[in-house]
Amino acid sequence: MSKTTPQTVNDYIKIIDETKRDSFEKLRNTIIKNLPKGFEECINYNMPSYVVPLKTYPKGYHCDTKLPLPFLSIAAQKNFIALYHMGLYANKELYEWFVAEYPKHCKSKLDAGKSCIRFKKTDDIPYELIKELIKKMNVKDWIALYEKSFLK
Numbered sequence: 001m002s003k004t005t006p007q008t009v010n011d012y013i014k015i016i017d018e019t020k021r022d023s024f025e026k027l028r029n030t031i032i033k034n035l036p037k038g039f040e041e042c043i044n045y046n047m048p049s050y051v052v053p054l055k056t057y058p059k060g061y062h063c064d065t066k067l068p069l070p071f072l073s074i075a076a077q078k079n080f081i082a083l084y085h086m087g088l089y090a091n092k093e094l095y096e097w098f099v100a101e102y103p104k105h106c107k108s109k110l111d112a113g114k115s116c117i118r119f120k121k122t123d124d125i126p127y128e129l130i131k132e133l134i135k136k137m138n139v140k141d142w143i144a145l146y147e148k149s150f151l152k
Contacts, residue, residue: 009041009048016076023122024076027083027130031072034131038139039071049073052139062150071142072134080111080118083130087137089115090149098133105129 006012009028016024031050032041039050044067051068054060061067073084088095102110105126111118119125137145 005046006043009043012043012048020076020081020122023119023125024074024081026127027074027081027125030127030131031074031134034134035072036135036138040068042068044068044070044073047073047075052143056139057143069143069146071137077118080120081122081125083117083119084115085117085133086115087142087145088112088117088133090145091137094133094136097136098129101129101132102126 006015013021013025013028028048035050038052038056040053041048041050043049044051049070050072051070053068057069059065059069061069070084071086073082075082075084088098099110099112105128106124108121108124111120
């Protein structure tokens with residue numbers, strides 16, 4: 001990955017290492033095809049992100065209210081592709097569901113943080129599981145969960 005700051009998702013894809021590009025694009029397409037209506041794709045925090053736009057949620061993100069409310073992001077890092085899903089961080093039941101389902105879709109051990117799932121082997125990305133995960137939360141549900149979890 002280059003040190004260049006991408007302005008568009010296509011700019012981001014152009015600077016991804018060739019060994020990760022196809023898998024990254026397949027992950028992006030999986031997200032786009034299954035993302036509930038109302039989320040928008042943009043560059044947020046220098047990576048492709050899927051957000052609740054300010055026109056829908058004018059309060060914005062509490063960390064920087066000029067930014068749209070983040071929901072999901074993807075990044076091609078040096079040693080892995082990452083999926084950041086804020087719903088996994090905010091919803092314990094959703095996280096537990098994902099952890100239980102993961103071994104049914106992947107041979108490799110789950111490598112996850114609070115909202116980050118790292119895929120070191122690009123041929124082991126569980127696209128079908130990610131498809132299911134993405135469909136589990138719509139914009140209205142995410143805003144309600146966000147306000148309950150982060151705006152105390």
